[in-house]
Amino acid sequence: MKIRLTLFASFVFLQGAVFAQTVISGKVLDEKNLPLPGVNVFIKGSFDGTSSDENGEFNFESAESGTQLLVISMMGFKTQEQALELNGESIKIPVITLKEEFSELNTVTISAGAIEASDEKKSVILRPLDIVTTPSAMGDIVGAFQTLPGTSTVGNDGRLFVRGGDASEVGIFIDGMRVGNAYGTTAGNVPTRTRFNPNLFKGTFFSTGGYSAEYGQALSSALALNTKDLAKRSQGDLSIMSVGGGYSHTLANDQRSLTVSGNIFDLKPYQALIKQDFDWERAPYGIDLEVAAQQKTAKGGLWKVLARTETGGMKLWQPQPGIESRGILVDLTNSYSYAQTNWRRAYENGWSLFGGFSYSHNKDLYNLDGLNLERKNNLSHAKFTATYDFSDRIAAKNGLEYFRNDYQETLTEPGFSRSFGENQVYLFTEWDWFLSRKFVLRTGLRSGVSSLASEEWLDPRASLAYKISENGTFSFAAGRFHQLPLENLRVLNPDLKNTQSEHLIANYLLQKEGITFRAEAFYKSYDHLVRYDGIPQNPQNIRNEGEGFAQGFDLFFRDRKSLKNTDYWITYSFVDSKRSYQQYETQVQPDFAPKHNFSVVVKHFVPTLKSQLGMSWSFNDGLTYTDPNFPGEMNSKTVSYQNLSLSWSYLPRPNLIIHAAVTNVTGHENIFGYQYALTPNEQGQFESIPQGQGAPRFLFLGIFLTLSKDKNANQLNNL
Structure with missing residues (x-):
């Protein structure tokens, strides 16, 4: 027991x-x-x-x-x-x-001066598809950005004008590499387009000022285009359009992809059907070939190659004021090539590395009433950046860049030539400080040196954002920016120095499900702008003596929620800009900077018709010009610019799209300025010719067919 x-x-x-x-x-x-x-x-x-x-x-x-x-x-x-x-x-x-954890999903984003279009970021204003389906853009990236805050529509130019700055003040980059001559060469008063196919890109970053220290040589804006990574599938894309056609073929697997594209356009058949106000001897034409390749490398790296070559031209008579003949015959031929390669990789220890090289070659041949002129421009760009995440609160990006610029002008028959070659070197550093999930600070410094100008400079930049509510954020940005003058002026005076601008921006952004509201105020100062005596065709005594300013505000509202199957956005920009530049002795409102800019874009999907209907309307209050019959500079102004565009996209099958669009539906007579005779007539008056549109409106019809195994892929990104 x-x-x-x-x-x-x-x-x-x-x-x-x-x-x-x-x-x-x-x-x-x-x-x-x-x-x-x-x-x-x-x-x-x-x-x-x-x-x-x-x-x-x-x-x-x-x-x-x-x-x-x-x-x-x-x-x-x-x-x-x-x-x-x-x-x-x-x-x-x-x-x-417990310490706060910072990630893209829960931290504030700096939005001052920044507009992103991406499928990957949470704070974007537009998606890539939004850009290329804007009716007035006709598939041109810049055409779509002209409906966004901070931009001005200059209808006879086609390039991007931002907040009182001219088109040369906008730097265009592909995968971080500078693109030389990004727009097609054109004759005076004939609008141009960007050279690259929108289908190349997965997203864009458009800055209206105060942008990253990574980008330089741009006084007003940086437009950064990011190409797609590996293609999702093998497919072929056929395009038949009223102005030409093209074919693109993609081969893809899990490790690599290759896309080869070719396009041809010729407006001669189109212009034979549609009455033109221009006196064309030969309508614009062109052909291009493009190759894009992506390859995954060992341990998570990605290598990309992009190459493009194109050639084209046009021939037209440009009437002259006071002369009854057809005017001056302008015969233009252009050839262009662009190639780049880049590699990037993120490491587990917090480092991310990027290296790239790009080369742009542009050659223009002009015959101006028997005078033969040849212009060549070559731009090489090498870049290396190293980004290190010290923690989820501190990250730094450091970079080194080298540019080689060669420019030449030649009068072929007399054999007269002038040229210059230049080396530029840049260093930049930029730090992100996540002080809390509601407060982020970015500081940057960019330094540069020019061998031709014998000049060194240093640009400090800073921006911050504070989240004041669940959906609302205030952002601020400030910085200094430098840009060397245009090549055609530097070749006349190689001693020209940098022009300079300082930016100050305040921004409020409200984003919630389906609704975006953006308000931004800005001030820019200009110093050391280029001035000269005489006329632009023959400038004399070229020097850095100009100055000026631009100030104003932008409003942007987008609603994808209130109306069923409807998406629309409204933009208003006010710009008060004055500058002494070129031949102007006083500070004047530039002829590319209208004060009031307004646009509306509406897209409505009709499921029963398998169709998307689009409408865009753009307005500005007119462009300034100088009438020599009256005293003063920039003493006159054109009537308001208006353009109502409509589009219709029909998807009878998932892989087939029929797209039609028309610009200036109302036939508004848009005038962009006047060309005056250099001497007065017998009555003492300077005769003039209005600078208007090539045709009352432009019509487009396209059929886009995609061939793939699943038969569901399409070319929406090409519209």
């Missing part, structure tokens, strides 16, 4: 030891020493745990024994783990402080 009692007592003792409970307690605070309720506290690999109460305190029991890991976690904060020795005795954990 005694033995049985002893065995029973031993069994009970052992059972109690095995199932002994350890009581674990403690308290969790945030970085401001405030209690954190709802924190998950548990033993890793078990069901033992609890959540902290309103005072941040927790208390629970665990039957585990030995060395265990205590996990403390909460969404938006860094998870912590502590090793504990559980032996049945109560454990009081010292106060635990």
